[in-house]
Amino acid sequence: MVDTHTQVAGPDLALDHLPTPYLVVDHDVLSANITRLHRHLAGAGLAVRPHVKTHKVLEIAALQVAAGARGLTLATVGEAEVFADSGYADLFIAYPLWVDEGRAQRLRQLAGTARIAIGVDSVEAAERLTGLLDPRVELMVEVDSGHHRTGCRPGEAGAVAAAARAGGLSVRGVFSFPGHSYAPDAAAGVAAQEEEALRVAAESLRAVGVLPEVISGGSTPSAAEMGAGVLTEARPGVYVVNDAQQWELGRCAREDVALTAYGRVVSSRPGRVVLDTGSKVLGGDRAGYATGYGRLLDHPEARIVQLSEHHAVVDLPEGLHRPPLGALLRVVPNHVCVAVNLVDHLRVVQRGHPPRTWSVAARGAHT
Structure with missing residues (x-):
């Protein structure tokens, strides 16, 4: 870009x-960054759910939503609470949370005011959430598309979704974070790798009777390489101000x-x-x-x-x-x-x- x-x-x-x-933000450049990338992604047939951990600022999120963002991506329950308290009502915590009783209560309160989803990346974690998580909280199955941080293998996503569904929980879809796009000349190859991983993961969900409503991926380095076909949603963060x-x-x-x-x-x-x-x-x-x-x-x-x-x-x-x-x-x-x-x-x-x-x-x- x-x-x-x-x-x-x-x-x-x-x-x-x-x-x-x-720290100083140039509002004119900020606005131009938002407009440019949102238009690009919309033209590629992708919804935008920007990751607001980059800026943590309510006013910047408002500009992103005004430019067509479907909702917001967050890293923690605490971030979700801040943005939910300010009226943001569609939130995805893109992280395989450890949910204890205290965090379960906080998620329950969030679910009373916003549509909320969290990440999960194993059958064990999905089974543990049964009876602990408010059923209004949806799950997104994270798959590893090559970054090798969190996420199950793409072909195992269906088993994770089936375990969640068996426990009475709702699965919204699948997601990945292509963090290995943060390398010279890597963006195009990594975007293709992520697309293939998410294609396999989505098919794995369908094979167990779970229809993925959302297939989510992307990062700022790979955003320009993304396109519709497999993915339905992009989650760039740094693009808003760059670095x-x-x-x-x-x-x-x-x-x-x-x-x-x-x-x-x-x-x-x-x-x-x-x-x-x-x-x-x-x-x-x-x-x-x-x-x-x-x-x-x-x-x-x-x-x-x-x-x-x-x-x-x-x-x-x-x-x-x-x-x-x-x-x-x-x-x-x-x-x-x-x-x-x-x-x-x-x-x-x-x-x-x-x-x-x-x-x-x-x-x-x-x-």
Whole structure:
């Protein structure tokens, strides 16, 4: 998704008075990202159920729903509670939850206000949920499409669904997460691999008399490669703001990055500056393919080569004028989901509007 659009400006100086570091969302870029990917997926015949663990922000979810999102994907019951309390009524926790009595009660309360589904990936887990889970809570069977994290083998999905059905529980369909799409040049192959895995899984459900209403998959790197046929639903998350990983993989352009950390130069020497945007605001993730711990939005060739709790050491390309002490720079985190969960608020800038603040409403909702 690299065919863009707007000119990259510099840091918004209306925020210059704020103590750094802080995270800033460019509303115009955010809106363009939502519109572009939702239109693409709708044109491919897929419903969109964005994963809101990326941003955890009610206002961003509202923009996604206004752009046609069918519902929301979440990582935890806590996240689901936050969004259900704000009126979001179709929620899928895409995770094989461990449901104890306390969590069962929380899911029961959620089912009273929203359509709710959770993940399950084994016969043992499905049988355990019998008599524990409110029958209004639906199940989605997770299959492993090659990421090798959670999920049963595609051909075993029917047995999981049959065990759930035997216990009086409702099975909505099957899903996968193609996390191995986060690798250079992997997206197209991984999307095809996921499609085949979900085709086998759906047939496995049909073979035991369970009709899959939803066949769900996708990730931000693979979203552009998805199409209807087998899948009915896509669950991208990072696309809404993008990050250095997506930029590095070529799944977005610099102009598509909507969230940055504003930081100041606190130390300087030839060829290098140090910013106050350490791991406690950027997060510490660095994938094997990443060329640094983050990037500078306005200086694409610069790289963060060393990251401490409160320091980001930036190597500058030859010929670049060295920013002076106190200069305000925009840093693109490697993994935006982690960065957002480290702050209470996002600053929002938008052409023609004064800066405003959005709360990271589901921050810390990990249970």
